[in-house]
Amino acid sequence: MSFNQLKDAFPSTIARMKKDSFDTHAFVLMLAKHHQRAYVQALADQDSETPFLDLHRLIGKALSRSGLLQKNGQTSSVDIFGRKKSKVQCWKPHAALTHA
Numbered sequence: 001m002s003f004n005q006l007k008d009a010f011p012s013t014i015a016r017m018k019k020d021s022f023d024t025h026a027f028v029l030m031l032a033k034h035h036q037r038a039y040v041q042a043l044a045d046q047d048s049e050t051p052f053l054d055l056h057r058l059i060g061k062a063l064s065r066s067g068l069l070q071k072n073g074q075t076s077s078v079d080i081f082g083r084k085k086s087k088v089q090c091w092k093p094h095a096a097l098t099h100a
Contacts, residue, residue: 002041003055007062009035014068014093023088024060025077031059052080060089069093 013031032039039055046054056079063069072092078084 002038002045003058005038006031006035006042006059007066009038010063010066010068017093021072021090021092023075023077023090024056024063025079025085025088027063027091028056028059028080056080063091064089 009031013027013034016030016034017027019026042058043051043055048054064071069091072090074087075090076084077088
């Protein structure tokens, strides 16, 4: 249920993003900041040794399938643990969401 709560929060999180383009890591941080309880519950629901990685992959896949964003290239980005990743998806909101 908690992952569904996170998905339900995608539109409001996208509206909070300050840039026209952002990467998945920035989105995950904003989502976690404004929906802490659902994020922590979804994290706890991951049955693995790498719950952050697994949850963030689920969020990225759900973003891709949501129809709320369009892909806008890739970039290097720092993950939640401060490690630089080689490629992370960038997103561009559809115009209707940037003015909501």
